[in-house]
Amino acid sequence: MEAVASVEKTKFSRRWDMKRKEFLMLLRQPGLLLAVLIVFAILFLFCVYPLIRLFISCLTDESGNINFNNIRYIFTKTDYFRAFWNSIKLGAFVGVFATIVGYIYAFAIKRTAIPGKKFFNMMAMFPILSPPFVISLAVILLFGRSGIITKNILGIEGNNIYGFTWLAIVQILSLFPLSYLNISGMLESLDSSIENASRSLGASRLKVFLTVTVPLSLPAILSSLLIVFAKSLCDLGNPQVLAGDYNVLSVSAYLQIVGLYNLKTGSLIALTILLPCMLAYIIQNYWVSKRSYVTITGKATGQVELITEPHIVIPLFIILVLLTAFTILMYGTVIYVSFVKTWGVNWTLTLDSYKFILKRGANAIKDTLFLSAISTPVTAQLGMLISYLLIRKNFIGKKLMSISTILPFAVPGIALGIGYIVSFNTKPLLLTGTAFIIITAMVFRTLSIGVETGSNSLRQVDPSIEEAATVLGASNVRVFFNISLPIMKSALFSGLVNTFVRSMTSISAVIFLVSVNWNLLTVSILSEIESQRMSAACAYCVALMVLVVLAIAVLELLVKQIFGRRRKIYE
């Protein structure tokens, strides 16, 4: 017994000794130490602290004493439990169906010989790139009380679309692309020779699909389920527009704050969304992703033999066509209505709505562009720095740093937004009402994308290139600026597009942060929908989409201009 104990102790002390040595090594590299400390300080202030404050503020009264009145209040006075179950039901339903649609989409594009793959792929990107509630807006316009299809074509009066059904449909349509991306990535890296092996042993296509393809892509299916579930729970834009009587948590939190000026109960409700969301992310990150069967060998997996049998290809093709046709119909409607004089009353085509938004929304357009244009490069630089530290350096608290960067992305935007209000409304951190608070919200909400892109591009760079610079005498700071950053930059630029688009179209995190001085397009769209000025809302949507497309084009052009020559060199 004693001998065992002493062995344990020496092992422990040896590990402790290593930690101490690592720490001493860190102290000798002031640049690295400084970078780690600064990053930790920033992450704590903008990612962790707001959530802690949110948590504290829910459990205390105005004078700061602990008090559970808020908890009692939401459980007794509000419709909390119904909203909770509604949210979970919606999330589960949308998760399952978005994953099924996403799987069909991915399988059709990656494993069969359907025509028009590029087009379908692009159409799947649309809901990701567009403002969050374009689809719900289009659904109201097409199928609502005075909808173009329901009233004008079918002659149904007062069709009620508010509630579970259409909300679920809209969420499935806008979230299945996430599932598609997830699963198609998996199918791509799944060595198709395994499927061929099963087929050559005599299995039918269906048998191969059910016994090989599906089981092997199970991790992607699970992770898609969880991500979509979490996204549906956190979604504010669509339920806000479409939920009607079907009360969900994100909307109740929003209404508590905006309608009843009850910040604390609103925070508490937001906090209860946070828990299942975080849980889903944790399961996804630490459990599902470890179960992946896909081994990345760096070798090109052999030529995929695409399925050509018409009885498989044709039905899949029809499903995809219907799906995209529906999406096109949605976006087409929004564009069409933006040119209509008064929706539902006067169908003459004019540019009135655009004149209207240019007059009333000029500031919102300018602000959106300005704030996104500032936050995007900040996210990119910070993301590169953090990914460099995470991938290439060893220091105490690395896991903590990695989790902190994911936190603002994993929590519901509404919780982050409320956290920012309660944290930054007093001196010395009086930021509410400023552009700074919106920029930081955008930066840290999208930071994980920047870190992810940075990490991916860094993983493709042979670490010995950096080591070569180190042994030549370059400090960590120099290696980062002279070697890593220039090599990463070109790849990272594509990540910039993603961040920029997310910043432009974000709503839930920033809805409480806008002010008279700084307004955003997404918030304007929501308020136009709420005041039933549909043409103006549509015009805003179109303007936002045009801006996004323009921004992507400009960024692409910039990448080609600046990095075109170099990019060739790396490849």
Next chain:
Amino acid sequence: MSSNAVGVKIKNVSKTFPAYGNKSKEIYAVKNVSIDIEPGQLVTLLGPSGCGKTTILRMIAGFLIPTSGEIYIGDKEVSKVPPNKRNVGMMFQSYALFPHMNVYDNVAYGLKLKHMDKNEIKDRVENILSLMQIGDYKNNMPNELSGGQQQRVALARAVVTEPSVLLFDEPLSNLDAKLREYMRGELRKIQQRVGITSLYVTHDQSEAMAISDKVIIMRHGMIEQVGTAMEIYSKPRNVFVADFIGKANFVKVDEVKDISNGYANIVLFGHEMNITAAENCKDAESFTCMIRPENIVITPDGRFTALVTAKAYFGQYVQYMLNINGQDIELMDFSQTNTNISEGDKIRVDVMESSLRLIASDSKKEC
């Protein structure tokens, strides 16, 4: 330059890593290793993959911190000095040229970090580039060069800063066989001309034997044998070294009559002979006799009768698989004078006694 070369010493260095999947368990990558490299020498660490040779190299470079033990470059203990302050040069398996800099900037990078005068940088870079015969390519980007040229740039970059020690991490393994042979000669020539203390890591034994002053054979994180290429090939300390370097037959001996002063008197296939003996034979109970395949000769007055069970032609030599007294033995015939032997024949063979070596056969169980 060779006058100010310094030695490198490693004293009782160990490095452990947490075991994969079980973090409370520690695995030794390097266990209590001591190495002494004299100034200007080129020493090779040779061993199968996973034997800890790269771990040692990376500890000297400073990318890994030893769990215990000391590392000296010259007189200075460096195990707590960050890699960028150790003044070592390194050549990587993947060359690791900076892809966004041209050849000149790659080589000048280390000098610029030393805040050297611009003109001096220019002189030094152009000198070393012409020494490496790549002066014409100074404005090219790395991806525009061939593998051999990239290799030269990497070497130029590593030596131009006059580091106190040069570390080679399997630098030739990405080249094709012909070029590899040529480049190892070049590497050795330049290393000797610059007179720089070097440590070379490889798993290619012919490379190790061709270029080093001293070879260190490693296995399981420990040193198996240190010596010149010739010592290691002709006087392996144990079965592992004998088997790892070159090819070897291990033959059961009939009787060991006497072992003393590094020699043994044995009976092999019924004939008494005097051969060298490894040190580990002293207290051993079972023995084996190492016979290199090229040290068996086919001769009509040979002492042993052998049955030819297989024959293969390799150009430089003919390989025969023999069976002598029930033991399988490989023979390499470089003279190729006996062309009429075929499978199933019985032939007379003999061995060169001085090249045979008695080794304790239970030494495999040492680890």
